[in-house]
Amino acid sequence: MATRTVLITGSTSGIGLGIARAFARAKYNIIFNGLEQNGSELAAGIANEFQVGHLYSPANALDSNQLRTMIGEGLQKFKHIDVLINNCGIQHVAPIENFPDDKWEDILHINLTSAFILTKALLKPMRENKFGRIINVASAHGLFASEYKSAYVAAKHGILGLTKVTALEGAPFNINCNAICPGYVRTPLVDAQIRDQAKSHDISESEVIPRVFLHKQAVKKFIPIELIGKLALLLADEHSGTLTGTAIPIDGGWSAQ
Numbered sequence: 001m002a003t004r005t006v007l008i009t010g011s012t013s014g015i016g017l018g019i020a021r022a023f024a025r026a027k028y029n030i031i032f033n034g035l036e037q038n039g040s041e042l043a044a045g046i047a048n049e050f051q052v053g054h055l056y057s058p059a060n061a062l063d064s065n066q067l068r069t070m071i072g073e074g075l076q077k078f079k080h081i082d083v084l085i086n087n088c089g090i091q092h093v094a095p096i097e098n099f100p101d102d103k104w105e106d107i108l109h110i111n112l113t114s115a116f117i118l119t120k121a122l123l124k125p126m127r128e129n130k131f132g133r134i135i136n137v138a139s140a141h142g143l144f145a146s147e148y149k150s151a152y153v154a155a156k157h158g159i160l161g162l163t164k165v166t167a168l169e170g171a172p173f174n175i176n177c178n179a180i181c182p183g184y185v186r187t188p189l190v191d192a193q194i195r196d197q198a199k200s201h202d203i204s205e206s207e208v209i210p211r212v213f214l215h216k217q218a219v220k221k222f223i224p225i226e227l228i229g230k231l232a233l234l235l236a237d238e239h240s241g242t243l244t245g246t247a248i249p250i251d252g253g254w255s256a257q
């Protein structure tokens with residue numbers, strides 16, 4: 001089998017970076033993306049460690065043209081992009097009445113619209129290649145709501161809808177599409193919420209992890225990033241064509257209640 005190539009948005013931090021490591025270990029070429037200052041070095045370091053091809057793009061998910069340019073650069077370098085992982089995302093925590101309009105717009109664009117733009121750009125080349133795997137990193141908040149996360153919950157519910165439609169349209173062409181719905185994972189995105197959650201819930205910062213983050217999970221532990229990487233590899237597998245249109249929780253039992 002020829003070496004497969006994966007494009008992972010937001011892969012220079014947190015979950016995306018962990019997924020990139022898992023795919024590099026499995027010998028995929030990686031197209032990295034993310035806004036971290038040291039993104040280029042991080043990407044080169046992983047590619048070097050696992051001896052795989054790579055490209056780093058700082059395309060901003062708020063700018064659809066930059067996303068399309070990233071696809072063009074990836075196709076030029078690797079000829080085909082076999083797996084697309086829409087992972088980039090941001091969060092903002094505030095009651096609806098105080099929720100800034102511009103934060104709403106940004107969250108919808110970065111967490112949802114960017115996935116639509118990249119899926120739209122890649123469906124034709126994947127169809128021509130008779131193979132495609134699209135994985136959307138949604139959230140337990142794609143299935144459930146929490147107060148003070150209106151934009152995030154709306155975007156994550158939305159991406160589950162996009163996942164199902166992509167699965168139906170991709171089905172005749174060996175293109176599957178699935179969503180991963182993690183509970184809480186200890187990343188900079190979660191760390192950055194601690195102060196705002198404390199303020200919105202009127203509790204101390206030390207109470208946020210047990211009372212807000214892990215409260216809804218039966219297993220009172222953060223979800224390991226490595227587990228998400230393993231699930232993403234399974235969804236990207238040659239034999240996973242009939243595994244499609246799903247929203248798979250890895251949420252410490254949150255969705256069992």
Ligand code: NAD
Nearest residue numbers: 010013014015034035060061087088089139184185187189
């Ligand atoms: P993170 O902050 O560690 O990483 C987010 C990544 O997205 C970074 O690489 C960042 O540069 C990139 N990004 C942000 N804005 C961007 C933009 N405008 N253009 C391009 N890239 C941009 O966060 P994370 O926790 O690893 O989150 C990754 C995904 O997982 C998100 O979609 C998030 O909603 C989802 N998720 C996270 C958790 C959690 O508990 N951490 C739980 C469920 C789902």
